[in-house]
Amino acid sequence: MNDSETHLNEPRLLSLETEFRLLAKLKQAIVDRAQREGEVCANYDEQIAMLQRDYEEELELITRQYHEQRAALENEYDLVRREAETQYQADSSATQAEYDRVLATIQSQYEEDVAAAQRKHDESLWLLDSYFDETADDSPKHQYEVFRFQATKAKEHFQADWEALQQEMEQVRDLMRRRRQWRSFPSPQTSQPPADQAEAQQRFDEAVAAARQTMQKLRRQKLPRLFAGWVPFVIFLVGAGGLGTATAFLLEPAWLQVPVEKPSPEWFGVCGGAAVVVTLLFELILLAVARSRSGRVYATLLQHMADAHSSVRFWQSEAKRELQRLKIESEHWDAEVQRRLKEGREKIERRLQEELAQYAEAKEAALREANQRFPALLEQIAERRDRTIREAEETYPRRIAQLERQYESDRQQLELRHRARLSNHESGFGREWNELATRWQDAVREAATTADAMNEVCRRFFPDWSTLAESWQPPTELPPGIRIGQFEVDLARLENGLPPDERLRPERTQFSLPAILPFPDNASLLLKATGAGKDVAVATLQAAMLRFLTSIPPGRIRFTIIDPVGLGENFSAFMHLADYDELLISNRIWTESSHIEKRLADLTEHMENIFQTYLRNEFKTI
Template sequence: MKRHKTREVVLNTPFSAEQYSNILDSLNGAIGNRVEAERQLAAFQVDDLDEDLDPNEVQERLNQLNTTEQAELTAAEEDHNQQVGDIETRFQSATSAIENTAFRQKSEAEEHYQQQTADVEDQYDENRWIMTSLVDESADNNPKKQLETFRTQIERRQERLSADCEELKSLSDQAVEMVQNRRHWREEPFSLPRGPGANREEMETRFDEAAQEAREQFKKLQSQFLSRMLSGTGLIWVGLLLWLPAFGVLAGLVHPEALGLNNLSGTAWLVTSAGVTFALTAFIIMILWFTAARKTWEAFQPFRIHVSDAFQNQKQWRKVAKNELARMEESCEQRHQAMVKHRENSLKRFTSERDEKLQSFIQERRTTLSRIEQTRATQLQAIQETHDHERATAERTHQNRIAQIQSSYETEREQLIGELERQQKEKARQIHECQTRLQSDWNSAITQFQEMSEYLTGESQNRFPSWQEILDETWKPATQVPDGIPLGNYVLNLDHLPNGLPEDPAYLPETTAFSLPTVLPFPHSPSFVLKTGEGGRTEADAIQQAALLRLMSGLPPATVRLTICDPVSLGEPFSAFMHLADYDELLITNRIWTESAHIDEQLAKLTEHLENVFQKYLRNEFETIEEYNQKAGEVAEPY
């Protein structure tokens, strides 16, 4: 489906917003130009106050020039003397600075030599102390001190392992005794899950792990309640506790007849009950005993394995530690002899290096002092040459300045009177020109704005009839669609505009208030918005009523359809328009819509109507509804 393309239609009307914007822009531009011209005129007049001199003032200026000339000559002489003094001061300061610098550099060179010598001696003493301390048996890095430290560590660890082994042996004896007392002992071989560690540290670690595991298994063995309960005489007491209730229940509560044993007497039934419950109790005791024995062995067997593993690692650790200690003793003796030899060689090398450095420092000091002295002599000669050149230059500059001052003031005295006269004439011409241009431009702009106001007012009166003309019996309805809807007139006061009125009454126009007709463009973009406070609502309603009446009276009959929405005043300001329905129900909807749901519904109907117009009437044949209505004739669409 081909969509209808709309385009903006430019109306041949003088009441467009663009036209009004151009008129007001021109007026604001003229006001800005006038303000700028007034500012320039005021600036000219202020400057004129400073330069409008009489003959007495000119003579006073000449006297001032003479006085100023003499003052400048005196100042030039003083400046020259000051400059010469500065040259001499700089020369003396530079000479002193060179001497001080040379003295300071020599002192620094001597201090540097002393510091280097002291540093070398300190380094030599430090190196000797370091090499001596290497063979000191109390030093941490001494082989003998390291050997003693290693031996002490081995002894302490051996003492700890031995103490742990004694603890494990005691726990092992207690565990064996515990298992034998429970009558759960059995001769069953076992093997270790792993061999000893690969080195001393790993052996010690495995020993600690095995010892900790053995302690935990021993605690588990101690905490077995059933095994402890069935050990010793506890077996008999448990049997009695199980047999007596069973015998009492069977002998006292169960009758032989219920079991089909009618021939048993009371004594025989008691003996039979005792035998049956005893056998049952013995069977239960046997099950409990075997269960306790299995639990005991499950805790005791890992305990024995961990204890044996710990003993194995402790034994192997002692052997490895003994071998390492022997190797350490041999290695330490060799290292000690090598360090003694290294110390002797290093001390000889330190002495040789110290002597070489001290000799190089002496040579360096001599070279530095010679260079400083040469630099001092060169700098003193240079500043002497600079001093002589500055004195000669100062004398030439002073003589030239004296001649220039005298020449410039003589010329200025000759030009003063003529220059002042020329400036006064030029200033008078500029003020007159500025006043003339300001008056002409401002009057021209006001005249053009007034003519445009009168032209627009006349056009509005010619195009749109007044209310008196409409109320006249001879008035006839329009036959063509108008190009605007008149609402009234704007009143523009210059005194309401920023800088609208000139400060000088000479430029004040005869008319300061102008009228501009208020016309909505029609039929394109006739929308308008009124913004007002609570106090202006009545005037806003009156303007809307006037707009509706102008719309009804300005268009051909039966070409307007009204849909009025008033959610604020509930339709009261527009109730008079409901009389239109008495003449033609199509002129206005059956009510004024005040509720949001009804307003939304009416907007939806208007939207649907616009869709029908675009799709059914305009299609791709007409650009606007006006073109369609011109061709449609009597079936034209209303507005």
């Protein structure tokens, strides 16, 4: 490590973290070296034994494989010859069976084709008859029969509804006669004729429904009910009697200028006659009103009846004309169907004869092809068997000889590989040992070099006391840490620190490390001691204070000494600093609890002033 690197890395080099990391790496290197040393030595003999086992196993394997492969080749040679003969027997039998099957298939195919042609012929005739079927939905004859059936049903429907309506109409007329509402009514006007049969049927149904609704309305009339049977006479008698009695008792003869006395038979006769006349006039007026209302409803009913009747007549006329038209079309269609049926049957018969001729020709061609192909196949099967046996006799003896040569070659190659593996293992052991030694020596050398670099930095910042006493100069820069002592690192005192093999012994087995107090950050030192250790602790604190005093530039340090136990005796020598500057020692050594609390409060206030007045989270240090 050169001087420039030392100056650049002084803050990082002179730290507890560096020392901890150095010692940790050294301990890990010791652990790795001890583990690896045992592994390398232990594995050497194991590898030799394993190589010998591998050699013997591989030799046994290739020998076993050789005998297995030779036996397999000999068995395969015999199997090929036997399979060739077996295959010949199977192929020839299968070919002959296939030959017979093909002949049978040709015959059966011919019979199936003939049967299929006959079925097709029958189906064609059936389709032809079905196409021109008189009962088909779209045939004119079927349409004629359907329309005639529908017309008959519709006629029955019209007739039933019309007869029922006539009966209901007769009941209405009888009701009006009983209610004394009947009179002569003019015939209603005829409505616009329907456009077609469907509209005529719809109008008929609507007229019937409307007529029934009108009849129901006529039946529900209240005023005409008053003139049915004896009801008007009862009303007349009750009304005349009541009116006459009221008149006789409530009126005076003088009011009417009638020269009769009250009460007297003449007065009662006058009142009774007047009541009869008034009641009769009132009933006649009610009868006229009732007949007017009934007449309007009955006229509407007559119009609905006329509409229904005209719709029926129109429908009957149109149905008769449509039925005649469909009958003519049916007769023409029937003649055309008979002609086309005859032509279709002749065409189907010709096609059947043509297909039968084609199937017979195809049968003869298939028989010729089979008689040419299968005898040739039987000859090829025999030739293939002979060729397979010749190839086996030419191949397998040569392969067995080649297998013997390959076995000898593999055995020799295995011997060479075994020797090469032994040689490589010896070389590998040497490389592993050298790598182990190199890593171990490098780790120890790195630790010693780092320790020397740290000591070099300490010698520059912290000369020994004799040098300071002779030629101390005030420092001009802050040190990266404060050296308060040193400790020795001895590999012999560490577990497995010195390897048992002399070849792994490093050049340096001891080196020293400075005891560093972090500075300026985290510069805290706590010593705990009892008994004789207290004097050593006090001496250590005195040395640390002296290092602070001699290593930090003037004006950058101030001591606040608290010694309640020793009453200031432990640090009384530092009171000479007050002869030069009282601020260096804060006037005195504090021993009283109140003074100590006051100094701690002053120190806290000073730190608050620094943080809040000068730094303000803008500067790291003053």
